[in-house]
Structures are given as C-alpha cells and as structure tokens.
Amino acid sequence: MSEEAKRILIIEDETDLVLGLTDAFEFEGYQVDYAQTGELGVQKAEEISPNLIVLDLMLAGMNGYNVCKAIRHRDTVTPILILSARSQENDIIRGLEAGADDYMTKPFSIGELLARVRAIFRRISPSPDRSSSRIITVGDAVINIDSYTATVGNKQVDLGFYATAILHVLHDKRGEPVSRDDILDAVWGIDANPTNRTIDNFILKLRRVLEKNPAKPKHILTVYGQGYKLTQ
C-alpha cells in the first residue's frame, strides 16, 4: 500500500450517516469521498479509483445491488463493504453475489466498521502481480487467489476478498475439517468481530459459484459439529 492516504468512497443517501462515517474515517486518516445516489457512486468509483467502497443497499434510483454489479463489471478488485438495513439472509447473499466483499447490517457500531475496514486494508495486497498469481482448483473451477475471481467454464465470477480468503484457508487444510473459529482467526484476525453466521453466508456464496448443485455440495462440505472441509 502506498504512503498516501487511502481513499474511501461512501455511497449512501442518509446524510447523517454519511457525516458520521466521514468524521470517523477522516479521524483515522482516510480520505473520504461520497455519493448520494447509485448513479453518482458508479461514476465516482470510476473517476477516483478509491481503495475501498462502502455501499448502502437501499438507495433511491439505482439500488445497491446494481451499483455493486456495475462497479464489478469493470473492477473486480476494489473491496466493497455493504451496509444494509435489512438483516435477512437473502439480501446479504444477493449483495455478496453481486460482488461485495463484506457486509454490515444497520444499526452497526462505528468501531466495528472501522475494525473491518482496517482488517480489509491490512490484507489486501497493493498490486497483485498477475504473472505470478496463485491459482487453486475446486472441481472444474479455477480460482485466482490474488484477483479474487473464479473461472467456471468460460465465465469469470468475482468471489470477493473474504470468500476467496475462506477458500484459501480450506485449501491449505484440504481434506481436513476446519472449524469456524479457526476460519475467523485466519481470515479476520482478532480485531474484527464477525459471527459464525458470516462465514456460513460466504460458504453459501462459494457453493453457488463452485458447486454444480449448491444444495448438494460435492467439494465444500459441512462437517457436522466441526466446520467445513474442502474435498481432496
């Protein structure tokens, strides 16, 4: 990561929340830009190439899912963290499938959000070297660990940072079950505090991309009482 301040783009229509987030991010030394509509958000993301995007799902006009897809259409790397007032699983999964890396449901604590953002910045590599990208395979899918993408047939799908990181952890222990706690420690570290449910959501996302029948997975298995296992 370069020495200059990291840029965060907030795409959110609630003015109070934008002000609160801007204060908190600026206090941490980040440079902040914001857009109050999805359309402007997509445009700004292209103009300023932020290091991270914080995106609200519920926007008037172009909604957050479509914003996420539009950004992912030309940029598969910049982390996108979704803010959602909805806690329903389906909305979260839909956001992750649209290419988001992480999510927080409102109301959330600013401290928790800052911890997640710090964790994302700690883990992203400054410029993935495409020529020596790390590749793993799961069934017929080829996953690029450094660009967070999976190629299945002739289709390239964005997995996002966290789903890729979870898969990487399972791959390192291929054939053995890995507990949710071990996944949390390996991927999020100690400062951020996501729940086991968060992992389950990313596993669902991975199965939807990598399994022929996500309801009957053949590669990413649940090991009852133990966690998850990537088959040999």
Ligand code: CA
């Ligand atoms: Ca909103």
